[in-house]
Amino acid sequence: MIAPSLKKTYETDGVVVIRGFLPPDELKRLTDNLDRYIREVVPGLPDEDAFYQDKSRPETLKQLNRIQQDPFFADYLHHPLWTGAAESLLGEPVRVNGAEWFNKPPNTDHATPPHQDNYYFCLKPPQVLTMWLALDVVDEENGCLRYVKGSHRRGVRPHGRTQTLGFSQGIVDYGEADRAVETPVPAQPGDVLIHHGNTIHRADANRSTARHRRSFGMVFQGVSCDRDEVAFLRYLESSKSQREGFGMKT
Ligand SMILES: O=C(O)CCC(=O)C(=O)O
Secondary structure: OOOHHHHHHHHHHOEEEEOOOOOHHHHHHHHHHHHHHHHHHHHHOOHHHEEEOOOOOHHHEEEEOOHHHOHHHHHHOOOHHHHHHHHHHHOOOEEEEEEEEEOOOOOOOOOEEEEOHHHHHOEEOOOEEEEEEEOOOEOOOOOOEEEEOOHHHOOOOOEEEEEEOOEEEEEOOOOHHHHHOEEEEOEOOOOEEEEEOOOEEEEOOOOOOOOOOOEEEEEEEEOOOEEOHHHHHHHHHHHHHHHHHOOOOO
């Protein structure tokens, strides 16, 4: 399902890109349903499932969590193209954790702090990956993802509270040495970026004046993973108190 060279890249770098992962008809089916969800479902969602830069301006919608509450997406979680790629890279059967949508709307100052996803998920062993599908043309101007390749082989760095809604935890000692070795990854709609749960990544704010930077993501974990429930509860508490700090109902 996945070429051995891509699997090797994933193992070495902790990130791999599959260009044109979704063919145009599949991409259209996905974006049509995301548009429908945003139009018809999002206005009635509780605060924790739809984050805005400014809730009084719907065009600043920047993150959707738990999209699988919609029947189309509940079904989409098991799409064989996605699960096949995840199983092939993890080398074992997988469970899917859920689906999310991210945007950096133009004219918003919303950077993604440097982090490792498994600091949030708390899975042992860290047999977990995120598949992040570009829905727009994504480049350095509108805030493409930036990776520290190979960082998944060097353990989990200390994280602390951030001021970024949706990304409550960031690496506290991320510095110049890290920035110097970042790899920005531009993408076209339909390309997927797949990163290991311990791979450090971040993104700048969208500096363009008119272009959105939308993506659709799914997280897959190998069946061999167990969650560290104590660490996970700590993370949930921290993220809840962050939302309360933003004045959101939780
Ligand atoms: O879209 C973004 O800026 C961040 C996404 C991300 O960090 C992730 O999917 O792990």
